Amino acid sequence: MSSDQPGPRALARAQTIADIKRIGREHLATHGAAALSLRAVARDLGVVSSAVYRYVRSRDELLTMLVVDGYNALGDAVDAALIDAPDDPATRFRVTARTVREWALAEPAWYGLLFGTPVPGYDAPADTGAPGIRVVANLLGIVDSAYRRGQISVPTAESVITARTSADFVAIREQFDLAVPDQVIVAALTAWTTLFGAVNFDVFDMYGRDTFADRAEIFDLNIDQLLHLLGFAVPRPDHVDRSVR
Amino acid sequence: MSSDQPGPRALARAQTIADIKRIGREHLATHGAAALSLRAVARDLGVVSSAVYRYVRSRDELLTMLVVDGYNALGDAVDAALIDAPDDPATRFRVTARTVREWALAEPAWYGLLFGTPVPGYDAPADTGAPGIRVVANLLGIVDSAYRRGQISVPTAESVITARTSADFVAIREQFDLAVPDQVIVAALTAWTTLFGAVNFDVFDMYGRDTFADRAEIFDLNIDQLLHLLGFAVPRPDHVDRSVR
């Protein structure tokens, strides 16, 4: 252990672990999370089933790796999309939403592992936490920056919010370093909920087969509603660029 | 076959089928849809595994039965709740939403079968359709009746809606016998999406463990946002009865 450089064994090991995770992801896509099996992964890796245990303690550990990687892949996709996005919060919100949708459509099973029905008999451990909040942190950051710049109109209080829930909002404000008032947190919460609800419907194919010809547009219409709800200035129709998907 | 009354054999048969479905539902709850197994059902029924095939053609057929029953159980729950609800559309909307949430929390696995990740290797056949749209039909009906009575303020057009999607909306208007304009359909669509997104987050436990002390209140706050989005008159805070859950 005196050397800082990883030796050839460590490199081979890292490569094999990467292969196992890649094959695991492929199996997720074809057979679903519940059917993820170390024996099948071993088969595809061209190795006897017990050999996989050199790299992965158990089936559940592999699932956990895939969960963490999934949150990070989604978070990376959003971050990458936001680098090229203009500074306008409404646009950044839309870009974030579209990126989540596109990532989910490209990786439906991986998305399902993160945001679908929990895998029976598997409990994601606590250390999935940090990567798991990257997207919501992004969304809240965008809304908060818009608020700080005075770009959103704060709605007059519409709802009773109890002290208990208000305290939860204080904690959220601290955790994400926000300045927004409760009403805006509520709107952001609804926006977040709708975003993943809409992606679920789309990815899991829960609209009727022929109900909507252009689901990307339906998704965008939902986003329009959320921007309105958040108090962003209503985008002029001719400014909404639907071609950038 | 000359008698109209079901004979004792038919009665016993119906009872056994009901038992199989009940046991199937219990297994859904404890082991998840992917793990639903006819052998396990037979075991709980106190019968040899092959006997179940007298009643059910295959595992997939049992799943389909449970899907159809699930949509109907949820639809029945909503219908029952609406019978006792006042005539006010905003209240009926809230009652519908709360009933969906409560049913889902009471039957999380059954709910997951309907609205969670699709069961891998199982495709719900087309004839699940009719019961599957009961809830959305209810929601649209409520919004439509509010519109017809002039109880919602129609927002000025905010979004570009292409001809293709507009045609889809025409079909929806016909299917559900609606009078509402496109903008209201979009808002209702967002409301429907948010409803199931919020229930998903709640049932599948996807908020952080300690993020919200009172999830019923969080849900209600989401509903408040949706009522606002739909153009319902903002309910005065003291009129929102949070105790009726």
Added chain:
DNA sequence: TGTACATCAGTGAACGCGCGTTCACTGATGTAC
């Protein structure tokens, strides 16, 4: 620079489990005469 040794990737057999589905059968039960 060369060699001995420790490390560790991968093997193959085994344990005990569960699954969906088919098939020839037994025997109770309902029904037609």
Added chain:
DNA sequence: TGTACATCAGTGAACGCGCGTTCACTGATGTAC
């Protein structure tokens, strides 16, 4: 009303499959002297 027969629920064995995980092992490879 009584009996013969057809119906059909349930049996038990079998087929062929896949799973997670353990364990003693072989043999290649990296490393320390």
